Amino acid sequence: MRLYDTYTRSLVELPPPPGPVRMYFCGPTVYARAHIGNARPFVVGMWLRSWLRANGYDATLVHNITDINDKIYDAAPGASAELAERATAWYLEDTGDLGLGMPDHLPKATESVPQIIGFIEELIESGHAYAADGDVYFRVASFPEYGRLSGQRPDQVEQGEEPSALKEDPRDFALWKANKPKTEDTWWNSPWGRGRPGWHIECSAMAEDIYGPAFEVHGGGLDLVFPHHENEVAQSRALGHPFAQIWAHNGMLRFTGEKMSKSVGNVETIRESIDRWGREAVLVFFLTASWRKPIDYSEETMTQAAARLDTLRNAFTLQATDGDERGWDAFAAALDDDFDTPAALAVLHDWASSGRLDLLRRGLAVFGLESVAERAAAPDEIVALAEERVTARVERDFERADRLREELASAGWQMRDRQDGYDLVPL
């Protein structure tokens, strides 16, 4: 299997099974209900793990929770810890409802402060960082490779942050920030006084705390390439650690169409999306585009995803053909080639229309969609109405039959007649 690697800008072959393939995907900053775009790295990470395991890999996934951040302080002045805790619970609930299971580890920044401090101390000792008035900064000039991952030219980088008199070089970034009592209500003791970790250091510290100095795949949104991941590479490789072998960056979601837009920007939360479209449609939506490409989240694209889901689901009301397993190769080839889910989805549709339901079931399971194969059983009163309608049709009382079909529909069930009986399908 091969994956596109941002660092080398090429497809990189994974080691053969059983690997291991240790993956670290950057998770959310917990200050509000996560929006649907935040679900993409989660989904991609879980799917990759699922596919790798199905192919005999020893695959693990770490997904971190950033619960120390300015946004949290801004969103809940004086009560940021409570907000972070609540938003973490929301995130676990919402991603859990996607039905893909959970990552192997979900480390939190707040629970990793000792490791972070240890990491910073090593950087200071080796000359790659320096303390200044309670802050600690990474010395970018000490790492010649800086900019390699993102392709940024250091001399051209715009300075968005307030220039700090404490920095030796404007490119230097904070590893540790001294506490500012007016705006921040959480702090930890450190060799440099009270304060809190910077953003980038947590990932280096947590990834290496769990995996050691080297692992296979580091994922996250494309918007994290610079500065977040560039800084992670700098921190870890400055200490001589290989760190991630492959950098897997997923494309952004785009929000179009006015209908779903809210007064402030047109975003929708994972929760709202699942509630509105169902988790299966959300997953099919992510399947329709390559994980690296941008994807439009809109009324139209979601409607199409829901329609595709129905097509796949309806296949299971059809007659199955023999258990021909040869078709699996096309599906596997699509996913092994940079995890090409649109191509794999086309194979799924091929199986659906040719009635190869065993293969279809197996393929859907890779994406957590085994439930598509399950037909909900109608409650007794619905079945009773259906039987009544069968009788009416036998008696050729079509008026009554049509009335009963209406009744079933208003109860949420569609009755589909067939030669040998009928199907009851939830609407």
Next chain:
RNA sequence: GGCGCCUUGGCCGAGUGGUUAGGCAGCGGCCUGCAAAGCCGUUUACAGCGGUUCGAAUCCGCUAGGCGCCUCCA
């Protein structure tokens, strides 16, 4: 100003030199008491201009348009 990505038929989206991708929607038909589901058929695209080639959606150049990032956004 810098780094990078993208542009395929009504919509979504595969395709990296020469054979129908696929789906959704539409239209026609079969099936059905009527529907639904399913099946069959159907609208033949590759931003524009130029170049390489026997041959380009696929390679090169230019132009136009869109997008991401540039110190704390997945």
